Amino acid sequence: MIIRCPYCGPRDVIEFTYQGDATRRRPDPASSDQDAWNSYIYDRTNPGGSHREFWLHGGGCRQHLVITRDMTTHAISSVAFARSIVAGESS
Amino acid sequence: MVELAHATRLHPLQAGNPDVASASVTLADNATRVSLRSRADAVAALSGTLGLALPTKPKTTATSGSRAALWLGPDEWLIIDDVDSSVAADLAEAKVLHSAVDISHRNVGIIVDGRGAAAVVNGGCPQDLSLKAFPVGAASRTVLGKIEIVLWRNAENRFRVECWRSFANYAYAFLRESARDVAV
Ligand SMILES: [Zn+2]
Numbered sequence: 419m420i421i422r423c424p425y426c427g428p429r430d431v432i433e434f435t436y437q438g439d440a441t442r443r444r445p446d447p448a449s450s451d452q453d454a455w456n457s458y459i460y461d462r463t464n465p466g467g468s469h470r471e472f473w474l475h476g477g478g479c480r481q482h483l484v485i486t487r488d489m490t491t492h493a494i495s496s497v498a499f500a501r502s503i504v505a506g507e508s509s
Numbered sequence: 510m511v512e513l514a515h516a517t518r519l520h521p522l523q524a525g526n527p528d529v530a531s532a533s534v535t536l537a538d539n540a541t542r543v544s545l546r547s548r549a550d551a552v553a554a555l556s557g558t559l560g561l562a563l564p565t566k567p568k569t570t571a572t573s574g575s576r577a578a579l580w581l582g583p584d585e586w587l588i589i590d591d592v593d594s595s596v597a598a599d600l601a602e603a604k605v606l607h608s609a610v611d612i613s614h615r616n617v618g619i620i621v622d623g624r625g626a627a628a629v630v631n632g633g634c635p636q637d638l639s640l641k642a643f644p645v646g647a648a649s650r651t652v653l654g655k656i657e658i659v660l661w662r663n664a665e666n667r668f669r670v671e672c673w674r675s676f677a678n679y680a681y682a683f684l685r686e687s688a689r690d691v692a693v
Contacts, residue, residue, distance in 0.1 A: 429635070429651075477657055478651065479567065479581070
């Protein structure tokens, strides 16, 4: 799999580290809603199609990225800096 | 008389001692190295004290005499110079916010030289090392096998591999083994 880093250009996936689901929305830290926290920590939708996820270009520019990837075909439709996108936004 | 040909028997621990002309793998001289971090607004002042224009484009370098600055990230450079250079002292002159850490002894440099050099590095590095994608003067943090390295192309057929000292045995053995496989 090749990931197109906005800085570095096309690079092999072994330069990157997967950092998890980028669609989760953290509950208010003051919240004591156990169902909401349980859902935040454990529930994953594992879709068959398009999904947003965090990746780190650790073997390169060390920037955190948000990638939209098709979970079936691995086709990547967008790569952006994580800092420019609020986690949990719909893509 | 029947002429017999024998394969040269190598000791199993002899991780390649390539006598092929296509690529050599040797240790670089000791060097001064500084990890420099700063925001974009400090680049001009830091360039002034270093005596070279810090590169701001990915995969590029700038050199002045023995001193070189390698772009590693949007706020990160690796400065390499001769062992007796004054990089840290020069940077201390800059009155702008930055971080300069002397990592001279953290890294080890390995030189891969010869017309098969790119193939030797590609033995463990996935980057496109064609001259179009990785021209002379290009540098990048990347991976070699299972370790992180900084790769710098000094000449068409010459690469400098910088790795952390605890990985140096691995990197050196890996590159020599790779060089043994490259017979171009
Ligand atoms: Zn990158």
